[in-house]
Amino acid sequence: MKKEFQIISELIESNKRVLDVGCGDGTLMKYLFENKNIDTRGLEISKHNVQKCISKGLSVIEGNAEKDLEQFPDSSFDYVILSQTLQAFYNPEKVIDNLLRVSSKAIVTIPNFGYWKVRLHLFFKGTMPVTTHLPNEWYNTPNIHMCTIKDFVNFSKQKKFNLFKSLALHGKKVSEINNNNLNVKNFFSELGIFLIEK
Amino acid sequence: MNKIHKVKTFIIEKTIKLDCGKTISNFPLAYETYGTLNKKKDNAILAFHALSGDQFVTDINPITNKSGWWSYLVGPNKAVDTNKFFVICANVIGGCMGSYGPSTVDSKTKKNIGTDFPVITINDMVNVQYNLLDFFKIDQLYSVMGGSMGGMQVLQFVANFPNKTKTALPIACTASHSAQNIALNELGRQAIMADANWKKGDYLNNENSPDKGLSVARMAAHITYLSKKGLQEKFGRKLQKREDLNFSFDADFQIESYLRHQGSAFVDRFDANSYLYITRAMDYFDLVKEYNGNLSDAFKSSKVKFFIISFTSDWLYPTSENKEIVIALNAAGADVGFIEIESDKGHDSFLLEVPEFLKSVKNFLEANY
Numbered sequence: 001m002k003k004e005f006q007i008i009s010e011l012i013e014s015n016k017r018v019l020d021v022g023c024g025d026g027t028l029m030k031y032l033f034e035n036k037n038i039d040t041r042g043l044e045i046s047k048h049n050v051q052k053c054i055s056k057g058l059s060v061i062e063g064n065a066e067k068d069l070e071q072f073p074d075s076s077f078d079y080v081i082l083s084q085t086l087q088a089f090y091n092p093e094k095v096i097d098n099l100l101r102v103s104s105k106a107i108v109t110i111p112n113f114g115y116w117k118v119r120l121h122l123f124f125k126g127t128m129p130v131t132t133h134l135p136n137e138w139y140n141t142p143n144i145h146m147c148t149i150k151d152f153v154n155f156s157k158q159k160k161f162n163l164f165k166s167l168a169l170h171g172k173k174v175s176e177i178n179n180n181n182l183n184v185k186n187f188f189s190e191l192g193i194f195l196i197e198k
Numbered sequence: 199m200n201k202i203h204k205v206k207t208f209i210i211e212k213t214i215k216l217d218c219g220k221t222i223s224n225f226p227l228a229y230e231t232y233g234t235l236n237k238k239k240d241n242a243i244l245a246f247h248a249l250s251g252d253q254f255v256t257d258i259n260p261i262t263n264k265s266g267w268w269s270y271l272v273g274p275n276k277a278v279d280t281n282k283f284f285v286i287c288a289n290v291i292g293g294c295m296g297s298y299g300p301s302t303v304d305s306k307t308k309k310n311i312g313t314d315f316p317v318i319t320i321n322d323m324v325n326v327q328y329n330l331l332d333f334f335k336i337d338q339l340y341s342v343m344g345g346s347m348g349g350m351q352v353l354q355f356v357a358n359f360p361n362k363t364k365t366a367l368p369i370a371c372t373a374s375h376s377a378q379n380i381a382l383n384e385l386g387r388q389a390i391m392a393d394a395n396w397k398k399g400d401y402l403n404n405e406n407s408p409d410k411g412l413s414v415a416r417m418a419a420h421i422t423y424l425s426k427k428g429l430q431e432k433f434g435r436k437l438q439k440r441e442d443l444n445f446s447f448d449a450d451f452q453i454e455s456y457l458r459h460q461g462s463a464f465v466d467r468f469d470a471n472s473y474l475y476i477t478r479a480m481d482y483f484d485l486v487k488e489y490n491g492n493l494s495d496a497f498k499s500s501k502v503k504f505f506i507i508s509f510t511s512d513w514l515y516p517t518s519e520n521k522e523i524v525i526a527l528n529a530a531g532a533d534v535g536f537i538e539i540e541s542d543k544g545h546d547s548f549l550l551e552v553p554e555f556l557k558s559v560k561n562f563l564e565a566n567y
Binding site: 041047050051053054055056057058059060061062063071072073076 | 503505524525528529531533534535536537538539540554557558561562564565566
């Protein structure tokens, strides 16, 4: 399993109720269920992935987070997970609002557009960056709202939600992000992982 | 119905109160089973049939000599694997394949009951079929499943008996029959009742049945089971065994000939009064109203694992209506999965060979057993 999923699962206590938004093929859901007895639900846009989840016995709904999160009642989950999907929404702000409506705690991970390789790519090549975490070309990328770790931290201040935990991931190395090292982490990390609270 | 002896029935002795207020007792329920009930009795699946279906889910239907209505889905090594699961299906009350219905002969008058049969509901159908659990001494079913009206029965079953099944598969259905659904059913009923042979439902005791009316009802309904694209691809404007238009009202087009065939084949196996009663039951189905406008309450106490399936080209019970059920289940915090299957085959997709659909059902049933 990806390091990112391992970190996410460590942020969640056992026996909780979790909604995985954009759950993909259900790898994380299955892990949470099997290792932490977590009652999981998934929302996934790809029919192919929904089929995979169903064959794993996972309860997944085919749908689009921007429309279908609405159907979940307020505070119906202990945690909601959004892994590397925020940048693909038309209205990420609304999605975050909805995440924090259905659950008081949300784990959001973002591919960091402030990562030095991304910056250098744009700086030297003058073309839109293509990296491991951002494999698409500008014309076919689903990622329409890219942001940096620093952007997300600023966003949290503006939207007045708490960053309960901020982690940076580079390769397999995890580190805490704080006010003092924000610029450094924003430069050297591929992924930001945030546990946010209303 | 000279082959009716091939139908298994059991007599429900106890009194059941129907939604209309009347009571019924000592009446037959016709059923069929496939596969074997295991020792733990935890592998039973109750399948509910749709409007024109019957208890003969798969194999060759002994009455019609045609394949059962869910032959693509149910059978050895199929999506619902009868090597593993024990599949039970009963003819709904009001039906005409051996269960208590308008074509049942009254023991006192020796005449068909006809329209003296009480108006029944989906709830009545389900409450009657619930007796199958006692009959087979099954404490909890592994699954209840059905498409269209069968799906409505699934929803009603879980609402009525939340602890009696582990999983539930409502397919291509709705929680509340829409105005369009009712309108289409009314069209069929009017076609039957406009046939001079219908005679207020008393035809079985006479010589002629309202075949023309029932046939038209079936033709109209059949169109609603297909999609525009599917029809266009299969038939287009192709002519029926002729080089050019005939300038008459014969079946010039293949689609006309096809519909006429569907209509005439249907009257051989279906009773017009049953068609009236069953469509009425569908029209009366409104689980939302039954729970005072909050469908979620129907599933509040349920621990059942749901999997809801809809089809992209189904305009009779569209994805939006299936999603209403998903939303209600989510609001109740129930355990629910949902997928919309791509298919050009319209509402009928749930009866046809649609690989992604068959795969979904198989995956769900096997993963949770």
